[in-house]
Amino acid sequence: MQIAVLLFDHLxxxxxxxxxxxxxxxxxxxxxxxxxxRGPVRTDVGSLALTADATLxxxxxxxxxxxxxxxxxxxxxxxGPLHEWLRAADAGSTWTTSVCxxxxxxxxxxxxxxxxxxxxxxxxxxxxxxxVEHVAERVVVDGKYVTAAGxxxxxxxxxLLAGLIAGEDTARAIQLGLEYDPQPPFAxxxxxxxxxxxxxxxxxxxxxxxxxx
Amino acid sequence: MQIAVLLFDHLxxxxxxxxxxxxxxxxxxxxxxxxxxRGPVRTDVGSLALTADATLxxxxxxxxxxxxxxxxxxxxxxxGPLHEWLRAADAGSTWTTSVCxxxxxxxxxxxxxxxxxxxxxxxxxxxxxxxVEHVAERVVVDGKYVTAAGxxxxxxxxxLLAGLIAGEDTARAIQLGLEYDPQPPFAxxxxxxxxxxxxxxxxxxxxxxxxxx
Numbered sequence: 501m502q503i504a505v506l507l508f509d510h511l512x513x514x515x516x517x518x519x520x521x522x523x524x525x526x527x528x529x530x531x532x533x534x535x536x537x538r539g540p541v542r543t544d545v546g547s548l549a550l551t552a553d554a555t556l557x558x559x560x561x562x563x564x565x566x567x568x569x570x571x572x573x574x575x576x577x578x579x580g581p582l583h584e585w586l587r588a589a590d591a592g593s594t595w596t597t598s599v600c601x602x603x604x605x606x607x608x609x610x611x612x613x614x615x616x617x618x619x620x621x622x623x624x625x626x627x628x629x630x631x632v633e634h635v636a637e638r639v640v641v642d643g644k645y646v647t648a649a650g651x652x653x654x655x656x657x658x659x660l661l662a663g664l665i666a667g668e669d670t671a672r673a674i675q676l677g678l679e680y681d682p683q684p685p686f687a688x689x690x691x692x693x694x695x696x697x698x699x700x701x702x703x704x705x706x707x708x709x710x711x712x713x
Numbered sequence: 714m715q716i717a718v719l720l721f722d723h724l725x726x727x728x729x730x731x732x733x734x735x736x737x738x739x740x741x742x743x744x745x746x747x748x749x750x751r752g753p754v755r756t757d758v759g760s761l762a763l764t765a766d767a768t769l770x771x772x773x774x775x776x777x778x779x780x781x782x783x784x785x786x787x788x789x790x791x792x793g794p795l796h797e798w799l800r801a802a803d804a805g806s807t808w809t810t811s812v813c814x815x816x817x818x819x820x821x822x823x824x825x826x827x828x829x830x831x832x833x834x835x836x837x838x839x840x841x842x843x844x845v846e847h848v849a850e851r852v853v854v855d856g857k858y859v860t861a862a863g864x865x866x867x868x869x870x871x872x873l874l875a876g877l878i879a880g881e882d883t884a885r886a887i888q889l890g891l892e893y894d895p896q897p898p899f900a901x902x903x904x905x906x907x908x909x910x911x912x913x914x915x916x917x918x919x920x921x922x923x924x925x926x
Contacts, residue, residue, distance in 0.1 A: 514868075514891070517730040517761070521864065524758045531760040540753070540764050545737045547744040548730070551753045551762035600892075621892055638896045650892025651734065655727075655865065660898040672901035672911045678727070679813075679834055679863025681902030682895035683851045685873040688885035689894030698885045 501665070503531040504562035504589060506602075507541040507552045508582070510572025514651050515599040516550070519566055519658030525674045526666045534559045536582065544570045556585040561592045564661075568654075569601030569620060576605055583609040595661060597646040599654035606645070607632050616642040620650035621691050622703065652689075655680065714878070716744040717775035717802060719815075720754040720765045721795070723785025727864050728812040729763070732779055735871030738887045739879045747772045749795065757783045769798040774805045777874075781867075782813030782833060789818055796822040808874060810859040812867035819858070820845050829855045833863035834904050835916065865902075868893065 503523050505516050516533075524531040535541050535552030542549045567586070576582050586609040590596045598606050603619040606612050607630035616635045617627060624634045638649050639657045641664075648657035659680065663671035688694040694702075716736050718729050729746075737744040748754050748765030755762045778799070789795050799822040803809045811819050816832040819825050820843035829848045830840060837847045851862050852870045854877075861870035872893065876884035901907040907915075 512734070513730045514734045517726045520758075520761060521725070521727045524760055531758065533761060545733075545744065547737055547766070548733060548746060549764035549766075551764065553760070553762075638894070639898075649894075650890075652868065652891050652893040652895065656896050656898060663898060668899065669911060669914075672899045672907060673915050675897060675899055675901045676904070676907045676911055676915045677863075678865050679902060680865040680895075680897055681851065681862075681906065682865065682893075682897065683869050684888060684893055684895065685852075685869060685876060686881065686885045686888055688888040689892060691889070693894065694885060694889045698882060698889055702886050702889045 501526070501529050501563045502559070503529055503564040503566065504559045505531060505533045505566045506568065507533055507535040507550055508572050508576060509542055510544045510570055510575075511541070511568045512570035512600060512651055513543040513548050513550060515568030515570060515602065515654050516566065518652060518655035519597070519599060519661070521678055522655065522658030522662045522671070522674055523564065523566070525677070526662050526670065532559055532562075544572065556581065560588060562589055563593060564595045565589045565593050565597065567598040567602035567605050569599060569604070573601045573605055577608045586611065593644065595644050595646060595665075597648075597657065597661065599648045599657060600650045603627065603632075603647045604630070606647070612645060615645055616640055617645065617647040618649050619647065622650075714739070714742050714776045715772070716742055716777040716779065717772045718744060718746045718779045719781065720746050720748040720763055721785050721789060722755055723757045723783055723788075724754070724781045725783035725813060725864055726756040726761050726763060728781030728783060728815065728867050729779065731865060731868035732810070732812060732871030732874070734891055735868065735875045735884070735887055736777065736779070738890070739875050739883065745772055745775075757785065769794065773801060775802055776807045778802045778806050778809045780811040780815035780818050782811070782815040782817070786814045786818055790821045799824065806857065808857050808859060808878075810861075810870065810874065812861045812870060813863045816840065816845075816860045817843070819860070825858060828858055829853055830858065830860040831862050832860065
């Protein structure tokens, strides 16, 4: 089973590394990080680069496609080689997945039309522009399309998908290996739970915190 | 405020990327990934490389030191240049931190002697070998030393530390930006909650799942 993780400039690193830690540990999985060019890809805050080991053309038929978000996503909404690759890879994939605003890339490529999906809470309103129904859940499974909410939701998605692929006990073993027993220090991870002034602050910054500004 | 994130071959990527996503977004923070050599550093499963942008010698006096774990940690337990850098960086740091078995590196370098700390649940028994008291908490703060349990605990640690550095409201805003409202699909993230056969499986593999084998 080949897992293709898409990289592009100014993606959010945790969007890919969260699900990667779960999915890459599924027995029989081979993971490859792909980009428009091989080499280091600088993430959103700018101080971390992940390496693309293959070009899009070199990974034409993955079993699992994983698309991250991050503010670099806004530069890839127009049709072009990246959308063409997404459509071609999706045509043969078993699972097509996204984290955070990666769902907007899948949507813009036409892959989520008429489907149920989610994305970062600041971007949920954009899904309707592409004919996608937003569902207010942390991970949404609609057929082979699995979309996760913002950034850290990718780890929940990765473990859920590991269970669908390899069985729940394998997923549980991976979860225990990753010691994923989360204890957030604050009740602030969702606009439902965060104090209203914090929600307004983050909303007014229009996601600039996600860009590390 | 300069944050130095240590990279070494076969580290676990999430150990650094979790806390990085929180700490690098603290206003005024500059994050640098450091290694024995500049360039790509291959993580434990082998399919992801993170880039070291600076050598140890180029980052002699960071304000925050972050040390990850992963099976590569076992190759760095003997004294040498890496331990020398840890001791020198720690001498001037405001915070010295670890995730997962990174605590064993801090301990082996002599920085946790007589202190309270934690590490990955499979490795807690090793802390006593270095005169360190294990505390069964997800994040342990003892003076300026902040240690986190296995892998995914780094995100909890990063947010807690962001609050200590920049105030709790800033940490809450970062948490909301990262949409960190975790919903693990299984109750299996700790040996306390995972089914006993799963705990025995992971224990018998002696952490090989963490190595992606």
